[in-house]
Amino acid sequence: MRQFHRFFVIPVLSITLAISGCDSSPDNATEVSASGHTPPTASTRKANEQVLDLRPFGNRDDFENARRGLIAQEPELLIHHQNGGEVWNMSDYAFVDSDGENAPGSVNPSLWRQAALNNIHGLFEVTEGIYQIRGYDLANMSIIAGETGWILVDPLTAKETTDRAFQFIREHLGEKPVRAILFTHSHIDHFGGVQGILQHLSEDELATLRIIAPAGFEEEATSENIIAGPSMSRRAMFMYGKRLERGERGHVGTGLGKSPAFGTFGFAAPTDLIRETGTELTVDGVPMQFQVVSGSEAPAEFTFYLPEQNAFCGAELVSRNMHNLYTLRGAKVRDARIWSGFIEEARTRFSDADVYFGSHHWPTWGQDNIDDFLIKQRDTYKFIHDQTVRLMNQGKTPNEIAEQLRLPPSLNEDFHNQGYYGTVSHNAKAVYQNYMGWFTANPSRLNPLPEPDVARRYIEMMGGAEAVLEKARQQFASAAEMDAADGRDTYRWLAELLNHLVFAAPDNGEARELLAKVYDQLGYQAESAPWRDFYLSGAFELRHGAPEEGLNPAMMREVLIHTPVSNFFESMAVNLNAEEAEGEHLTIKVTFTDLEQSYLLTLQNSVLHNRPVDAGTPADAGLSVTRPMFVDILVGNAGLKELLFSEEISFEGSKLDLMRFFSLLDKPEGRFNIVTP
Secondary structure (H helix, E strand, O other): OHHHHHOOOOOOOOOOOOOOOEEOOOOOOOOOOOOOOOOOOHHHHHHHHHHOOOOOOOOOHHHHHHHOOEEEOOOOOEEEOOOOOEEEEHHHHOOOOOOOOOOOOOOOHHHHHHHHHHHOOEEEEEEOOEEEEEOOOOOOEEEEEOOOOEEEEOOOOOHHHHHHHHHHHHHHHOOOOEEEEEOOEOOHHHOOOOHHHHOOOOHHHHHHOEEEEEOOHHHHHHHOOOOOHHHHHHHHHHHOOOOOOEEOOOEOOOOOOOOOOOOOOOOOOOOEEEOOOOOEEEEOOEEEEEEEOOOOOOOOEEEEEEOOOOEEEOOOOOOOOOOOOOOOOOOOOOOHHHHHHHHHHHHHHOOOOOEEEOOOOOOEEOHHHHHHHHHHHHHHHHHHHHHHHHHHOOOOOHHHHHHHOOOOHHHHOOOOOOOOOOOHHHHHHHHHHHHHOOOOOOHHHOOOOOHHHHHHHHHHHOOOHHHHHHHHHHHHHHHOOOOHHHHHHHHHHHHHHHHHHHHHOOOOHHHHHHHHHHHHHHHHHOOOHHHHHHHHHHHHHHHHOOOOOOOOHHHHHHHHHOOOHHHHHHHHHHOEOHHHHOOOOEEEEEEEOOOOEEEEEEEEOOEEEEEEEOOOOOOOEEEEEOHHHHHHHHHOOOOHHHHHHOOOEEEEEOHHHHHHHHHOEOOOOOOOOOOOO
């Protein structure tokens, strides 16, 4: 049965938490940091200093708003995993000064300011009857006072962080019953911690609890990352700086918050689904008006308005940063035109709002301020969409558009729509991709050689590895003393050149280290936190190699329990090794005894299909199992002993065919190389 077990351990998670630790090396030191990151060069310092002239850094309104209404705070906010180890530690970010005014040369001052704002954590009163707890996770949890109890909005990512936040809420606001939970959208940082609340509720509370979510939530929340999970998970390690130290030359935050919480993820099925804009509900005596914005930031999402409080919850339709039209961990492209339209609809529909609060960041107060905020968020996405399409229709390529496109001054003077998470550059490319796909119409891009082959030919034509490396050394040394713009462009060029060299000669240690130094400088200059983490993670892996392990899928067990079982078979299909399966023709029946459902898997032409069938349908081999046991096998909680002796599993037909079938399925580990071939 060893081959049988080989398939099942599949990582499906695409959200991660960076390791703890602080890079204590000062950025003006001549030595490298503990992880090998080099000091910022003179041109990098110049580039970061020039950022201070772009926007009104003297405006302290955001800091006042982020601290407004503070009720209580845990200065030493440390949360442990239920199985040991840290899930969350705000002290890791103590190196960021509280006012965000003393950015080191190794951090873009605008990103440093955002990091300081996201350090402000605690329990806050938003307005009468509405509260938020911020800084216990990547996202916020909001609390609305009902007639008889609490209505909770977006219960964070992990059971552990939600549990701690909920206990802190009860300590300071009182132990009222929970009457409803709202999931504003289908991303795990807004529902994954729900078990941290449910575990505290009485049987009576659970019996009457309303869980309100947008239509399509359950399908999107449980299936988003099943098929492409291993690849997304690996890329998310870069996007969120999983392996980076917290420090001036490492991870400073995500822009959207500090970091995802790497804990225990759960799920709860909705009792109420919001299907259309204009839906009105009264929840524990609180009137609510809903706007469905599915297809903007998430495939299933709503915002809502509280008319008695004149308060608008924007979910993640708007945040105090430019968001991603394409997220770098990998995802389907989001439509900027539709997104902008939803923001305008919210602005006009909820124009009486005196308070805005959302799933991330701090609130905004005052109708004029909210209107200005929504107009500029609306126009940021519409500008990127329209101007990208205009340039696309002139024949510009994605790279040319990204290089040319700049927000107009009227959209570039505020902080709330800057590229701390998304950027104009990669969002413009997303718009192009949404309309045109990967092909620029240049015939040379139709059938190019793979990257390692291209790299070897480039390096050979340029005179060999040593000649290229010597030229690159000279240019790197010159870039350090250039003006900011020329230095940045030289680092960008060297990143491309040295990437060819590393792919042509991956064992060349000098080439790897020089490319790592280039990535250090590009990371230090980045205003976008994901860009910074990508560059610095690339530098880290060039110096230390790929991770020894991918993400442990066991953290997703409770979510997978609620995933439609047909999704698991779709995952099996994309893990089929076509070469090994050539010529094979097998039928396998899987019966879920607790669900009374059977599926027939058919392997033919190196393609795997599945369909629901009757329990008596014949097959070459069969497996009967409960869904929880099937999930335990998937995540690696059940091993050979459970497979052979568990009362929850039985076999029929040819065990050899069954073992042969599962031996044809790859087990992706989510630790493949990215910066080397």
